[in-house]
Amino acid sequence: MSITVVGSIAYDTVKTPFGERERMLGGAAVHFALAASFFEEVCVVGPVGDDFGEPQLEVMRARGVNVSDIERVQGGRTFFWQGEYGWDLNSRETLDTQLGVFEGFQPKLSDSSRASDVLFLANIQPDLQREVRSQLPHARFVALDSMDLWINIARDSLVSAIEGVDCVILNDAELRQLTGKPNLVAAAREILTWTPSDPSGPGRGPSVVVAKQGEYGAALVPPESFFALPAYPLESVVDPTGAGDTFAGGLIGYIAAHPDEAISDELLRRAMAHATVLASFNVEEFGTERLQRLTGKEIVARIAELHSMTQFTSASLSLRG
Amino acid sequence: MSITVVGSIAYDTVKTPFGERERMLGGAAVHFALAASFFEEVCVVGPVGDDFGEPQLEVMRARGVNVSDIERVQGGRTFFWQGEYGWDLNSRETLDTQLGVFEGFQPKLSDSSRASDVLFLANIQPDLQREVRSQLPHARFVALDSMDLWINIARDSLVSAIEGVDCVILNDAELRQLTGKPNLVAAAREILTWTPSDPSGPGRGPSVVVAKQGEYGAALVPPESFFALPAYPLESVVDPTGAGDTFAGGLIGYIAAHPDEAISDELLRRAMAHATVLASFNVEEFGTERLQRLTGKEIVARIAELHSMTQFTSASLSLRG
Helix, strand or coil, X not given: CCEEEECCCEEXXXXXXXXXXXXXXXXXXXXXXXXXXXXXXXXXXXXXXXXXXHHHHHHHHCCCCECCCEEECCCCCCEEEEEEECCCCCCEEEEEEECHHHCCCCCCCCHHHHXXXXXXXXXXXXXXXXXXXXHCXXXXXXXXXXXXXXXXXXXXXXXXXXXXXXXXXEEHHHHHHHHCCCCHHHHHHHHCCCCCCCCCCCCCCCCEEEEXXXXXXXXXXXXXXXXXXXXXXXXXXXXXXXHHHHHHHHHHHHHHCCCCCCCCHHHHHHHHHHHHHHHHHHCCCCCCHHHHCCCHHHHHHHHXXXXXXXXXXXXXXXXXX | CCEEEECCCEEEEEEECCEEEEEEEECXXXXXXHHHCCCCCEEEEEEECCCCCHHHHHHHHCCCCECCCEEECCCCCCEEEEEEECCCCCCEEEEEEECHHHCCCCXXXXXXXXXXXXXXXXXXXXXXXXXXXXXXXXXXXXEEECCHHHHXXXXXXXXXXXXXXXXXXXXXXXXXXXXXXXXXXXXXXXXXXXXXXXXXXXXXXXXXXXXXXXXXXXXXXCCCCCEEECCCCCCCCCCCCCHHHHHHHHHHHHHHCCCCCCCCHHHHHHHHHHHHHHHHHHCCCCCCHHHHCCCHHHHHHHHHHHHHCCCCCCCXXXXXX
16 A cells, blocks of 8 residues: 655755754655655655765654655756755755756656556656556556646646646645636636547546645635645745655645545545644754654644644534625 | 724735736725625724725625724825736736825724724734824734835834734735744744834734635634645636635624634634635636625635635555555
8 A cells, every 4th residue: 555756866055044954854745745755655766876974864764665666866966956945945046956857757667556546746847747647557546746847848748747736736826827717616617527539548538626735725726616725834945856856745745645545525624734834844853864753653743733733613603684 | 792803905906817807896804804795794994985886885885884984185196006927826926006195095994993803913013004004002903914025125113013913914925024034933933023113002912813815715823833824726716816805704704703712723714715715706706806706605614615725634554564
């Protein structure tokens, strides 16, 4: 019942108003895997270069992550990203991106990775997402992330990739850009109407859209309902890098940990709560620092807090008019 | 047990991607009063000019609003605002502001307005807010709104005004600007530490901060807890003008309708839900159009929907690590 994730494994150099770190462990697949590892075994598929160290692999192994499909490319350099955040952490500037071994990456999945029943296609070129998707045609639940770059330069392929998954996880702005609809609910509902143009391909079209809203939380849009959660309130946010992938790890991990439940609204809502809580821990410190020493007990305690922060009683009242 | 509101009564010319309206009824006090009128009688205090018509007064009277403290200034012109919204309605440009009778406005409260036990100081010059506040020294609950202009040019007076109220209702960006703190929770908590510099004045300093977050909803920050609600999801938003004041009207109105309850966290949360729902109706049509034909039954139905959209069960799960 394990989870397979394909995506970037990276070194990140990050500066925020609260400090900076050089070449720390990062990448979408890494943040996802650490979060999802609290729920299920995760197989990470992605390339690294000669410069990727044993201590970085050990961070993942220590959380029970299966790293045997991390491909070390001889003579290559690990994907590198450098960015700096503005004073309120809501804006960031990319200062450097070096694709390294990601250029020409062809995902190679072992039998073990192909045996997972849950798949997360982190933000990579959509042709690669489709290629990996086709290798797990019978997966119980498949989700996908993407970014503005692919909407701009590879929209057709991204739309095809989306048609093959169950769940689309994007930022508000990306949902608007992808659909051309300024209204978030309308944008999400449009994506839910997409079905595979090639009926022989995997999937039946997405059945749920998750809109990530940064410091405001996230919304869940299935065809017939709506659910939203605020972000867990923190007085100190240090580094938002990887929050979205950590969120996805909590969401997909929770679903994978419930193999005998149908993918109901109710299951998805609980998964959203776990996603929100995982993401809140991630941003408390730089990179993977907080997740590395996070405990299940801390997650459970924060879920209870989040629950208490979102409840109200709907007492009746006779209104004037 | 009525509510007094002091603030602008205006004509608004508004253009959104969905249409435009010229010189429609608007203003903070009007939007507030129409929303609060579903809960309690509201006395509106504010000036209008010769150009303010009987049909506009009738819109308020039809909802049971007390308009006897609306002062008609002979030879004056009603406050006028003209603005245009961007494609996703999250940005707007002010094209024209004509203060008219608001220039030199001195609030005159009748005995009836002074007898209210709940007071809302809509966004006006903070000296005027303090002047009105001092005329209701024994009010049970006093709330205040403001804007970036007053933070820029009259911050000291605004801080004094805030020290005299129970509840501060501001946008996220205004809370950050007012406190210089980029973190929203930290900004709100700082305001909760403010106490009157003149102990002989009314109030004991704010006990709750409400952060308005536009399409993302709103957060409630009392000293020891936190609560947040998403906006009610709408596939069609036509005109956001007045949403914040309508929100405040729902919030303050709900509190006023419960004179025998302490201002508890639980009461405030229910008030937030009503605020959210009132605001959601307001933005469905231009200006006051939707509120004019809104019914209590519609409000109650949408409260139940909002409740169902924010609930999740916190089932336990044994986590790995």
